[in-house]
Amino acid sequence: MPTPTAGKPLSVVVWGENRHEQLEPDVALRYPAGMHEAIAQGIRNQASQPVDVRTVTLDDPEQGLPVELLDATDVVVWWGHAAHGEVSDELVDRLHQRILAGMGLVVLHSGHWSKIFTRLMGTTCTLRWRSEHDREIVWTVHPTHPIAAGVPQPLIIEEQEMYGEFFDIPVPDELIFISSFSGGEVFRSGCTWTRGNGRVFYFSPGDQDFPVYHHEGVQRVIANGVLWAAPSDRPRVVPELLRYAQGEFVAGEDYAGPLRSAGQP
Amino acid sequence: MPTPTAGKPLSVVVWGENRHEQLEPDVALRYPAGMHEAIAQGIRNQASQPVDVRTVTLDDPEQGLPVELLDATDVVVWWGHAAHGEVSDELVDRLHQRILAGMGLVVLHSGHWSKIFTRLMGTTCTLRWRSEHDREIVWTVHPTHPIAAGVPQPLIIEEQEMYGEFFDIPVPDELIFISSFSGGEVFRSGCTWTRGNGRVFYFSPGDQDFPVYHHEGVQRVIANGVLWAAPSDRPRVVPELLRYAQGEFVAGEDYAGPLRSAGQP
């Protein structure tokens, strides 16, 4: 897989489902250019390093993420909700391979139930929820983490959908934020994992029914998450099963193993 | 999903691919009743609690794991290698759901590349390997873990296939064993994860070409792993996405969300 040239600004794509904005006038009022544009603008505003952020949507050709674009992308930010089922399995395969090879992924809010996130996690990624104007308070529990840099302690979101535990995810590699809600629920709202050579950050605040992506603190977290998820400058390669002779540590031989011969990755 | 009656011996099924034993005379000599029977006998020998262990194989009806059997099973032990691709996706779905609901899974050796393990992990689960009579030394690095109880420090396997890093798995919840090989490679050989309400243990020693499953220390680790992976006595339920009203913490309402309406779990 091609490795985007180092030294350039980080290449970021915000993928937006863009359905609520088309179907619900109040969402369109809240996010006149679409939620994806609000998210993208927040990253541009808050990133502490040069970033080149573009947006694509589900209804774009090839669902917004053709091979050429993915090959030139460092980090994908994902917002989906009502149309998870429409995202093609082929696109999910393509994304999965890119992430295993080193591309970063930032999954927002209702993206917890997206095909790409559940595939990476191996769990149901279910949770408890309620959309009734709860106040969400986001507490940093990992203060040395770069994703927490410059984030107020606590970060207060006046109105937001409630997401509560048990959140069925694998134990996070790093738990950065825990949220409380007016109703008394809690949620592991900022979590990281690695998968292959890639990094995944999930952040739950943000919803179509509330202006959360205009909140400066939320923007800062997402921007930090994008920079954290950025790949290193090593070549992007999906890990492979290789045979190494005794005393040979660097050059492995390929192996057409049973799974592959059966047409699997 | 039914919950096996508490108070009974733990119900364990060893699933064996049983192909090498049929095709390669030296394997048949090494494991006259099949590798699955050697694994099952080791669990019976070494388990510190009552266990009821049976074996099934890929060529049994419904690939050995019909619904009724899975519904009565606490822990599945998985050994596969040459025929991962033949395991039906339907069986993998069934296993996945049972594990998320609380059934335990112990994956052995070449099972690292099985469909069920890669699905649970979300990564390629690839590694480096060489089958050339390396000595493997298994070191306990988590001495308080119940899977390490009664296991010699170190556990020495005179001849074994080499499995080496980088092993493309998610960061384990618990890293219990690290192995070295004569050639200088290392491997995270004993790892645990949770997925939903279920527990997963991976242990790498064991191969068709070496008599590793007759090794008492290896048997002890597998028996410990089976007991560790056993479900609690709570009802077995796959985690669900439910709506909870303000002030209501226990009774959630079902939600026919976008993914489900699109025919997904």
Place this chain on the structure above:
Amino acid sequence: MPTPTAGKPLSVVVWGENRHEQLEPDVALRYPAGMHEAIAQGIRNQASQPVDVRTVTLDDPEQGLPVELLDATDVVVWWGHAAHGEVSDELVDRLHQRILAGMGLVVLHSGHWSKIFTRLMGTTCTLRWRSEHDREIVWTVHPTHPIAAGVPQPLIIEEQEMYGEFFDIPVPDELIFISSFSGGEVFRSGCTWTRGNGRVFYFSPGDQDFPVYHHEGVQRVIANGVLWAAPSDRPRVVPELLRYAQGEFVAGEDYAGPLRSAGQP
């Protein structure tokens, strides 16, 4: 160090500071036999295995924990608050060595600032607090953990002191419970760590000003924690620095290294 005989009931000592009960009539009314007795009774009520629970207090001879008693003890449960500074450094050394050798430790509530807990953690163990009748809701985020077995989801404590993040502890090995409070704070209220061959569980609910230790769910968590922290049946030995010759894996030679020669452990 002696290893308590296996096969006997687990030997548990609840250490209580027992000062608030002597000085404040309302605490004495709430806990007529002392908080330590309420904690001990809760363990007896809720433990799913045979336990032999006794109580000792700060004002007992040798501050309640003479060598002979510690040598016969499997798990110590610690409640202290107003008199952390009075606990002798010698007792803390003794406890520390026993824990490194395999004895379990369960630290409750204000014990977060005890000498033994801060020594084991290496951090300040500070937090934010308020004693104003907040409702605490304890959510299980690690449902397969034995400490969560039989604990209601959520566990609701009508009135309790608030403990909030940032809680300055090392990242827990396992995060089992997260609490919310009426005021909107959150807290990692149930955490585990290992130290040497010993296990440590911290659980924050429980206070002199509220009848929390009479709460059945709280009792269940503490009883589960005691069983989880119990040592295995291997000999109790503090890990040592030993020299091993090439090819010798079991018998190490002692080494009077620089630290030890300077009078250190």
Place this chain on the structure above:
Amino acid sequence: MPTPTAGKPLSVVVWGENRHEQLEPDVALRYPAGMHEAIAQGIRNQASQPVDVRTVTLDDPEQGLPVELLDATDVVVWWGHAAHGEVSDELVDRLHQRILAGMGLVVLHSGHWSKIFTRLMGTTCTLRWRSEHDREIVWTVHPTHPIAAGVPQPLIIEEQEMYGEFFDIPVPDELIFISSFSGGEVFRSGCTWTRGNGRVFYFSPGDQDFPVYHHEGVQRVIANGVLWAAPSDRPRVVPELLRYAQGEFVAGEDYAGPLRSAGQP
């Protein structure tokens, strides 16, 4: 505590015990300017960001780390072995407080038994060892970690002291490197932890009897570790226990609690 001005090069101090170099001619030959200078030069050579590296030694005034210097330092790198016992408890207290407030610490090789490392860990930090020209092979098991950037897979050290498991440390937050040795031992050779607002990295390769600190790959790891351990630009403050009124999330009131009144931190 003062916060070093942002925008300047990272301020790094390499602390060297500098005794072997004085007492053993072969060590002096191997490291003519002292091991600390070799370590410092390696960081200068390999750091991917501007660093200002100075060296101090145990026999300098105030054991090399007066308050003014520590207040201006971002990261301390520690090499000690024969004289751990001579480091004053007052200096260890001072270091500990700085680290909890955000200063980074990189501990090398025999520093595993230093007072500051054992204090931060809460364990014995013992291990098995042998100084007999084993070959050490360092394998990366966390390829997305910045400390692994640019490090060969594997990193081979032709001759080195053997350090083996069980290494009595708390479970690392991140396990980056695992080493094997000719004799068959393994070791968790690169580990990170957080303590308070500070970051700690331990890396085991490096010894007075072998020219390990002249190895480019080893230098790269240490330089990466220094950059990783660097504090963020927030004010450096040791976490405190503060009371927060209901609805007040930012301004806490100080509390002269029991431990502090007894003269403890």
